[in-house]
Amino acid sequence: MTDMQTRTATWYDVVLATLKSNNVRLVVYVPDKVLTPLIKALHADNFFTTFPCTREEEAIGIVAGAWMGGMRAAVLMQTSGFATLPNALASLVVPSQIPAIMFVSERGTLGEFNLGQAMVYKTMRPALDALGIEHHTITRQDELAFIVDRSIKQAVATQAPVAFILSPLLTGGKVFEA
Amino acid sequence: MATTGTGAVGAHNAKVMNRFDLTKRLVARLKHEEAVIGGIGNANFDLWMSGQRPQNYYMLGSMGLTIPIGLGVAIAQPQRHVVALEGDGSLLMQLGCLSTVAMQAPKNLTMVVWDNGIYQITGGQPTASASVADLVAIARGSGIANAAWADDEDDFDRLFTAALEKGGPSLIAARIDDKPGTGTTDRDPVQIRARFMQGLGVGRK
Numbered sequence: 614m615t616d617m618q619t620r621t622a623t624w625y626d627v628v629l630a631t632l633k634s635n636n637v638r639l640v641v642y643v644p645d646k647v648l649t650p651l652i653k654a655l656h657a658d659n660f661f662t663t664f665p666c667t668r669e670e671e672a673i674g675i676v677a678g679a680w681m682g683g684m685r686a687a688v689l690m691q692t693s694g695f696a697t698l699p700n701a702l703a704s705l706v707v708p709s710q711i712p713a714i715m716f717v718s719e720r721g722t723l724g725e726f727n728l729g730q731a732m733v734y735k736t737m738r739p740a741l742d743a744l745g746i747e748h749h750t751i752t753r754q755d756e757l758a759f760i761v762d763r764s765i766k767q768a769v770a771t772q773a774p775v776a777f778i779l780s781p782l783l784t785g786g787k788v789f790e791a
Numbered sequence: 792m793a794t795t796g797t798g799a800v801g802a803h804n805a806k807v808m809n810r811f812d813l814t815k816r817l818v819a820r821l822k823h824e825e826a827v828i829g830g831i832g833n834a835n836f837d838l839w840m841s842g843q844r845p846q847n848y849y850m851l852g853s854m855g856l857t858i859p860i861g862l863g864v865a866i867a868q869p870q871r872h873v874v875a876l877e878g879d880g881s882l883l884m885q886l887g888c889l890s891t892v893a894m895q896a897p898k899n900l901t902m903v904v905w906d907n908g909i910y911q912i913t914g915g916q917p918t919a920s921a922s923v924a925d926l927v928a929i930a931r932g933s934g935i936a937n938a939a940w941a942d943d944e945d946d947f948d949r950l951f952t953a954a955l956e957k958g959g960p961s962l963i964a965a966r967i968d969d970k971p972g973t974g975t976t977d978r979d980p981v982q983i984r985a986r987f988m989q990g991l992g993v994g995r996k
Contacts, residue, residue, distance in 0.1 A: 678863020704852020
């Protein structure tokens with residue numbers, strides 16, 4: 614039996630496998646503690662080109678360019694990083710109909726300890742809704758592959774961006790060590 | 792302090808040139824369906840007026856993302872050379888992209904910076920490059936070893952030809968005058984994106 618069979622699949626195993634099965638070869642990110650195991654797994658898999666960017670807008674530009682060049686691409690970020698994106702989404706991705714795939718590690722709720730994170734968290738869904746961007750909050754691993762797989766296919770077919778908000782209920786989140 | 796409209800504190804010996812003239816020189820050297828990303832504003836407008844190649848992409852917003860978009864195209868199509876045309880104000884907005892490019896080191900990416908030392912479209916306010924910031928030094932410090940000021944038009948031609956032939960990533964900066972763009976682009980982002988993808992040979996997936 615392989616290592617994958619002997620241990621229980623994790624949320625990041627599922628995300629990686631779903632990206633791969635949908636031929637999403639480029640994954641760029643601004644680092645996040647909760648996303649670290651996914652980032653490590655992506656770096657360890659030669660299927661993926663993956664690297665950090667200095668900020669999330671830059672990552673969106675790279676993903677847009679890659680799509681126009683024929684390569685599917687995704688961005689990983691945390692909630693505060695998403696808050697820097699509305700202009701890049703409103704002036705590039707949405708009006709150009711580019712299926713940017715976004716994964717947002719959800720901070721600011723369910724045990725947040727940083728007031729700034731708790732505040733910026735409140736802007737995320739209103740911004741996504743205002744821009745008309747499809748988004749899904751994923752709380753359960755048994756729904757993860759279905760939501761991500763179907764939504765990537767929809768994003769590509771309809772040429773529209775999509776955001777996956779990875780809840781602490783799925784990832785465990787970042788724990789405040791009091 | 793340098794005056795506005797001349798640009799490029801770090802290149803006092805470089806000639807002040809004209810963006811449209813240099814854009815036409817650049818486009819004339821493209822022989823292999825190279826992709827060109829035109830940054831928002833006058834970089835875009837002069838690219839548009841130089842002739843609407845199917846491999847040109849015209850950014851209508853997202854100031855600062857010219858080089859990131861170029862990097863994305865370069866990664867997706869490693870056999871095609873990609874040229875990103877950016878202004879000084881736009882580059883200053885997203886300097887981190889230079890170090891990202893340096894880390895990835897795509898051989899097929901050339902960055903061109905038009906430095907007039909002003910935010911031209913917004914009213915001519917001076918940029919930092921007019922007085923204190925040397926964009927080529929910033930690029931080198933970010934890890935783009937192949938970064939240079941163009942001394943004059945002939946030097947620009949030489950640098951650009953070398954960038955295409957020898958591979959990059961490379962950055963060429965040019966001091967330019969304060970002449971406005973020579974026209975304006977169409978404003979349909981879907982059409983611009985679709986034409987560009989067709990120009991790059993990318994069909995619907």
